[in-house]
Amino acid sequence: MDKGDSPSPAICMLQDTSKISIEDDFLNIIPMTTIEALKDMKMETSLVVCGVVKVILDEDDWFYTACICHKKVYPDEKNISPEVTRY
Template identity: 45%
Template sequence: MDQSMASDLIGDLISCGNIDHAMVDGNKRPFICLELEDVSGNKLRNITLWSDYAQQLNDALGDRQNLGHVVIILQFMKHKIYKRKPAVSSMFGVTKLFINADIPDTHTFTKLLIENRGSEGDDHHVTHLTTFSSYSIKNDFLNNLQKVTINDIRDIVKPMSCVVVATVKKIEREADWWYLACVKCNHAAKQESVSEKDEYGVVVKKRSIFRCTNK
């Protein structure tokens, strides 16, 4: 995907979220996510409209009841990668949005849509699309990650990051809680005594070193 190129899209609206907000460059901006479908049934996902474009679509859909087919034309949409997946979004002051516009492209698309599906669209419904911000990172963490007890962490055999959620029951004030650690990997380090010998094998000096237990 060439992210420097702009694309034009046309499709039948099949899913649309509510207007949400996100912080962009320190400013709170409204956005709306939607999905389109072409005449062959291919779904165009991960489409985001920002600011005025989001408000324009939301106003056009009203209460979203008995909409029938809603043909959307988007011109000059920007390519991007979001969560490692291809996506497109509107560009401020550049993108053009047409909703059931009375233009040849809309008429041609609608005709092909009816021919392929054999329906005028009376039974077509736009489903609700959950946006990434309404399904929060907190929910994603609590519902989708594997959960184990603190005791089970000792059984992990490969490097990984863990988040510990716990309640402090008691604070031990008598014993030190810290330990000597390797500055590179944070594994425990043990103090060892190293002897330096002269050319005759006689110990002339002893010194202490710290060796990482991960080596």
């Protein structure tokens, strides 16, 4: 290399434009389906269920009794754990 020659131009730092926001990933990129279609799914997967809270009961009931599809939901008493007081 001669004295007048300069080394290769500096490598510039590229911005990470491919980075996807958490909001975009959650709301737009993750495949969405209906609750009805979940029954037909053959593969095991993790899903997020989104909903709108219409009413919060002041009683001790923690389960919801209906959804937007207007189908009643009945609690399965044998799957409810007894409440244990913790101190």
